[in-house]
Amino acid sequence: MTSIRDVAKHAGVAISTVSKVVNNYPGVSQETKEKVNKAIEELDFVPNAVAAALSSKQAGRIALIVSLNKVTKAIDEINMQYISGAINQAQQLGLDVITLFTSMLEDKSTDEIIRYLKAQNIAGLVIFGISKTKKKLHGIINSGAFKTVVVDAPFYNAHTSSVWIDNKQAQYDIVEKTLKYDKCDSILYIAGEKQSYVMDERLAGMEELVKEHNISMLVKYGDFSELKAREITMKHAQKRGMVVCASDLMAIGAMKALIDMDIFRPVCGFDGITLMGYVGMQMNTVKQNFARIGSEAVTECGRLLSGETGRNIKLDYELVRMRYEDIIR
Amino acid sequence: MTSIRDVAKHAGVAISTVSKVVNNYPGVSQETKEKVNKAIEELDFVPNAVAAALSSKQAGRIALIVSLNKVTKAIDEINMQYISGAINQAQQLGLDVITLFTSMLEDKSTDEIIRYLKAQNIAGLVIFGISKTKKKLHGIINSGAFKTVVVDAPFYNAHTSSVWIDNKQAQYDIVEKTLKYDKCDSILYIAGEKQSYVMDERLAGMEELVKEHNISMLVKYGDFSELKAREITMKHAQKRGMVVCASDLMAIGAMKALIDMDIFRPVCGFDGITLMGYVGMQMNTVKQNFARIGSEAVTECGRLLSGETGRNIKLDYELVRMRYEDIIR
DNA sequence: CTGTTAGCGCGTTCAG
């Protein structure tokens, strides 16, 4: 392990000079800069980020907390995009990030978790996939021990920000767009989980839409499960003119059911996930740039850490028109 | 942020005494120990793990490198179990761990990645899901810059260990067990990806088995995809007496196909994932304790870090007898 | 422009 001191000695300059060169600070002559860089090359010096963090006592690291799929305990594509976007942004901003999964916090009390995070020198939190039932996460947020950014949930106050897209408007827009191509006067809406914050929003969007267009709507909860959506479709789609699903996965289930029933109904998804292309289906979708949401969340967390106050951020979304045609059985 | 110094002052002792109490070192009287603990309570002191790491200049942190599913870029249940097990074990051993996903290393050169890891003070690597095509990972391992533990792949030398179950034996055993209940003289084997190390092993197990039992075998590569397994089954299962799949997901695909074809064939999976229960199917499976593999890998990495030499570790596996019956369509 | 000095928060001798 070669340290900054070795470099300084090798280059025949002071430690602080090396530090300045490494961090691109002003006040170093071109000449010495080159000398130092040469020494860095030769010794293959890599500054120790941990030590730097300790010394500069920068606000601290930030932790990404990710809720897992309850059934398989896996991370779906959307959460993965959140994470990627967040980590990339953190590297850009020079923030230190670690990723935590809720499954590993399960056997710890709220207090223990807070202590653990503090011990890890964590000052900021970005939480993905929180629902109304996650008491522990709520406890951590409310403790005020950390600057927190919550994705897809309505929390914002002095030390908490929320980042999401406008789910209500998105749900409204996507169905309205579908209606332009396929008129109908009754919709089967397969919602997700009741305890999900985004569901409240999306449902509100649907309610506004059916009211304005004078359409009847049957709401069923599919819990974001392909299988349940399939069953619901089997049971209720016959008498309805269109199936709207709160997630692409459920839309896939609905489509499979429709194929088996051998009837055609317009189907409308939401997320715009890769899997859709994988199974060879196409439909109306809100193409969310999930990575961007993660990225934005980290940026916002940085803002909070530097003393600014929390806020409620709604990002733009984008609508993509697709139809299902060559469906693979 | 209350530091160790605050505690020392509050308790009226020296800093080193507090340190000893915190780390449970001997040489502190019961009396002072209580005094210190009281102070810790009152000030709600949480030792800063980052500073501790720097000071004790412990070998360094270890990074978990996880390869993602190529299609959806998500983390499947198995990898998630690996990660959970690994992180839990790390906490047990007091090792500092961070999780990295290969997708975020894609745009970096091998050299850049090495520098990044070094900057993060990382000395040990645990790699999950490596395949023959992952050149960068191979480059990092071979650079010798880090003590590495590779899961499910045959690398072991002075600074590299491998941890896996005996895939060959497992594949052999599970099919042999199935054969006890359902005799057959021709097997359709749906393998995974050609570039996967575990596939070589499992295929070897199959080859040995069919040779010994004088069974004919047709091998097709399903790339661990449910869809492909479905297609392969559609095409080739009719003339075969049994379908053996190298993963549960493919087994699900095979089963769905068999149901559609309306013929019965014994199906044999491998992993024993939750999803099987989710879709309401049951079959023969090697119930791997994946979390244990992750845990073992971290332990081994710790061993390497303390100067020991690499080795090839094969963990026990366990066979579970199941059959598919009440299959949900 | 360059070097000196004092910490960041903690672990670890080694005298007392």
Add this chain to the structure above:
DNA sequence: CTGAACGCGCTAACAG
């Protein structure tokens, strides 16, 4: 059994 003193690798004033 206790505590002063030093150092981990680095940053950040402050002198020179």
